[in-house]
Structures are given as C-alpha cells and as structure tokens.
Amino acid sequence: MQDFKFHNPTDIRFGRNHIDAELHDAVAQFGNNVLFVYGGQSIKKSGLYDRVKGLLADLNIVELGGVEPNPKLASVQEGQRLAKEHDIDVILAVGGGSVVDASKVIGSAKFYEGDPWDLVIKANGADRNVLPQVPIVDILTLSATGTEMNFGSVITNPETHEKYGTQGPNSPAVSFLDPELTETVPARQTAAGSIDIFSHLTEQYFDRDDANDASKGMIEGLMRAVIKWAPVAIADPTNYDARANLMWTATMALNGLVGAANEGGWTVHALEHELSAYYDITHGIGLGILTPRWMDWVLEDKSTVALFARFARNVWALSGDDDAQLARDAVQKTYDWIASLGAEMTLPEVGIKDDTYFEAMAANAVDHGKLIKRGYVPVTPADAQRIYRDSL
Ligand code: NZQ
Numbered sequence: 107m108q109d110f111k112f113h114n115p116t117d118i119r120f121g122r123n124h125i126d127a128e129l130h131d132a133v134a135q136f137g138n139n140v141l142f143v144y145g146g147q148s149i150k151k152s153g154l155y156d157r158v159k160g161l162l163a164d165l166n167i168v169e170l171g172g173v174e175p176n177p178k179l180a181s182v183q184e185g186q187r188l189a190k191e192h193d194i195d196v197i198l199a200v201g202g203g204s205v206v207d208a209s210k211v212i213g214s215a216k217f218y219e220g221d222p223w224d225l226v227i228k229a230n231g232a233d234r235n236v237l238p239q240v241p242i243v244d245i246l247t248l249s250a251t252g253t254e255m256n257f258g259s260v261i262t263n264p265e266t267h268e269k270y271g272t273q274g275p276n277s278p279a280v281s282f283l284d285p286e287l288t289e290t291v292p293a294r295q296t297a298a299g300s301i302d303i304f305s306h307l308t309e310q311y312f313d314r315d316d317a318n319d320a321s322k323g324m325i326e327g328l329m330r331a332v333i334k335w336a337p338v339a340i341a342d343p344t345n346y347d348a349r350a351n352l353m354w355t356a357t358m359a360l361n362g363l364v365g366a367a368n369e370g371g372w373t374v375h376a377l378e379h380e381l382s383a384y385y386d387i388t389h390g391i392g393l394g395i396l397t398p399r400w401m402d403w404v405l406e407d408k409s410t411v412a413l414f415a416r417f418a419r420n421v422w423a424l425s426g427d428d429d430a431q432l433a434r435d436a437v438q439k440t441y442d443w444i445a446s447l448g449a450e451m452t453l454p455e456v457g458i459k460d461d462t463y464f465e466a467m468a469a470n471a472v473d474h475g476k477l478i479k480r481g482y483v484p485v486t487p488a489d490a491q492r493i494y495r496d497s498l
C-alpha cells in the first residue's frame with residue numbers, strides 16, 4: 107500500500123429532514139451575503155428554488171442562475187464579478203455537479219484579480235491552494251460526481267476546446283444530501299450519473315497497487331450497490347431506497363476514501379473530458395461508451411487478467427476456473443449493464459460521427475491526464491486514438 111494523507115471535513119446532512127430545519131443556520135454561520143448559484147429550470151420546476159428563498163428570506167441573496175452542464179468559464183467569470191461586487195461571505199450551490207463545481211472555483215476567484223481560467227490551468231502564477239476560498243454550502247440534486255464531498259471541479263472553456271479539472275483548498279463546508287430531491291432527475295440523466303459513479307469506482311479499482319485489499323473491498327461493495335440500484339431508480343424514479351443508495355454511493359465513490367493508498371489509475375476520465383470539451387456531450391454517457399472499449403484494450407495486457415477475474419467474481423458474481431474467460435465475461439457484463447440503463451453505446455449516437463479531432467483529443471488526454479506515467483496500463487496517443495476509434 108502507498109503512503110497517503112486523508113482529510114475530509116465536509117459536514118454531511120443526509121436524508122429527508124435536514125433542509126428545512128438546518129439550511130438557514132448552515133448558511134448564516136458564514137455571514138449574511140449569500141451567492142445563490144443554480145442551473146437551468148429544474149429547481150424552479152421542483153419548487154426547491156422557492157423553498158430555499160423562503161428559508162433564507164432574512165439574508166442578502168444575490169443570484170447566479172443558468173450554470174450549464176459541463177460548466178462554462180463564462181459562469182465562473184460572472185460569479186467572480188458578483189462575489190467581489192457584493193462581498194460574498196458564502197456560496198449556496200443548489201443543483202448537480204456542474205453547479206457545485208462552478209461554485210467552488212467562484213469561491214477562489216473572489217480572491218483573484220485576473221481571469222479565473224488562470225486558476226483552472228495554473229497560469230500567470232495563479233494557485234487556488236494559496237488563496238482563500240469562500241465557503242460552499244450545497245444542496246445536491248443529482249447523484250453522480252462526488253463533488254459534494256471532494257476538492258475537485260471540472261470547468262470548460264468552449265473557445266479553446268479545453269475541459270480541465272482543478273483542485274481547490276477546501277471541499278464543501280456543508281452538503282445537504284436529500285435523495286428525494288433526485289426523484290425528478292430524468293431517466294437518461296439518472297443513467298449518466300450512475301455510470302459516472304461506476305466509472306469513478308473502476309478508475310480507482312484498476313490501479314497499480316495490487317496489495318490494497320482495504321480499498322478494493324470497499325469499491326466492490328459500492329459497485330454492487332450502483333449496479334443493483336441504478337435500474338431500480340430508472341424504472342421507479344420515486345423509489346427512495348434506490349435514490350438514497352445512489353446518492354451515498356456517489357459521495358463515497360469520490361470523496362478520497364476508496365482511492366487512498368492507490369498507485370496511479372484514472373484513464374477513462376481524461377479520455378472522456380476531451381469528448382465533452384469538443385462536443386459538449388454528457389459526461390456519464392461518454393464514460394459509458396469509452397469504459398468497455400478501454401477495458402477490452404487493457405485486457406490485451408495479460409498482466410491485468412487476474413484483477414479483471416477478481417472483478418468478475420466479486421462484482422459480477424461470475425464463477426469458474428478460467429481467469430481469462432472470466433475477465434472477458436466481466437467486460438461483457440459491464441457493457442450489458444450500461445446498455446441496460448438505456449445509455450447510448452457508440453460515439454455516432456451522441457453526434458460524434460468521425461475521427462476529425464481524435465488526434466488532437468488523444469494527444470491532449472495523454473498529456474494532461476499523464477496517462478503514460480499514471481495510467482493503470484500506460485496509454486500512448488496512438489492507444490488513445492485506438493480507444494476512440496473502437497467507440498465509433
Ligand atoms: O440545469 P438544471 O436545470 O438544474 O438541469 C440539470 C442539468 O440539465 C439536470 N438536473 C440536475 N438535478 C436535477 C436535474 N433535472 C431534474 N431534476 C433534478 N433534481 O441534470 C442536468 C445535468 O446536470 P449536471 O450538474 O451537469 O450533472 P452532473 O451532476 O452529472 O455533473 C456533471 C459535471 O461534473 C463534472 C463533469 O465533468 C461535468 O462537467 N465532474 C465533476 C467531478 C468532481 N467535481 O469531482 C468529477 C466527475 O468525474 C465529473 O468530471
């Protein structure tokens with residue numbers, strides 16, 4: 107096992123009965139000037155917008171709506187302007203991962219004089235980890251990213267076709283996780299979120315440290331939970347146990363716990379972020395297309411068979427003595443599960459009809475994701491292009 111530090115102070119309020127009783131004080135403990143950040147129409151349709159405004163009626167609320175999926179730099183720039191102009195004390199993010207991610211970077215940008223894109227790509231000496239950050243309180247409405255209990259954000263600059271992750275100094279101060287708020291998430295978005303959860307788990311399961319049984323065991327349990335409950339949530343959107351299991355699995359999958367002591371890993375996310383950067387597709391859908399193709403490619407390296415056979419036995423409940431066959435069957439099971447959620451399974455189905463940008467995307471993914479140095483199996487630009495082509 108590798109050395110690690112693990113520190114995660116996010117205050118989690120999980121379940122149905124926290125928001126009305128606790129939201130006001132959770133926000134007001136940081137001050138009166140609140141930047142209320144949200145996405146499109148979903149929180150207005152569900153009534154959550156009015157509920158929040160009612161609960162915080164005595165505070166100074168400044169609003170930043172319209173944060174889009176794959177949150178764009180323009181929203182962060184506008185948030186920076188508002189945070190400075192109104193001397194914001196606390197950001198209340200209400201929505202999915204895109205809203206929370208944008209809010210975290212706005213929280214840093216209040217204390218930065220230049221363009222917030224510098225903070226994302228660490229240009230012009232900008233470093234979020236030496237800046238203060240406005241505290242974030244969030245009400246999560248979609249189970250997927252784990253942003254509600256981690257230090258990461260992913261921001262897109264559509265002008266340059268760049269989508270990059272950035273780590274801040276703090277995870278959210280308080281996260282309200284009420285599974286009932288996810289009951290209005292449409293089926294395709296529920297599928298995408300569940301695939302994202304599953305991908306966070308595979309990215310950390312398939313790492314180079316083969317002695318880390320503590321993490322692998324936790325991941326196997328979380329994988330079985332998302333495999334079991336995603337189809338239930340899609341068939342029966344108001345099933346509380348399904349929504350609750352997906353929500354807590356999402357949080358636990360990417361709060362730093364199950365990746366502690368790992369060595370390397372994380373390939374498919376770097377490949378997917380290029381798809382979203384060039385084509386603005388839904389993150390989880392892109393992961394669902396790429397993951398089985400990446401697995402097929404990885405399995406050509408025979409040193410991976412033993413771990414895939416363990417994945418087959420402990421996650422997919424397959425049995426047998428032939429590890430190579432079990433490994434292949436596990437990849438097929440993965441493909442079939444993703445397809446069963448109704449997700450698109452090829453790039454043309456999401457509008458990526460040819461290989462026009464594959465060379466540039468592959469080069470960037472390998473470079474930015476450090477896939478030669480850090481990948482579970484090292485990925486060269488030629489390998490990355492092959493995985494994209496196999497997904498056509
Ligand atoms: O904008 P609104 O109207 O709110 O609609 C959203 C949006 O259209 C809708 N939605 C959210 N909650 C809903 C709902 N619709 C009905 N009922 C509800 N309760 O869902 C759509 C997608 O929302 P979004 O926030 O984009 O989804 P998600 O939570 O999957 O976030 C995706 C973003 O997070 C990044 C992704 O790359 C992507 O940009 N990631 C962030 C990570 C992190 N911070 O750690 C890690 C992940 O790997 C990921 O990269």
Ligand code: ZN
Nearest residue numbers: 251302306375
């Ligand atoms: Zn993800």
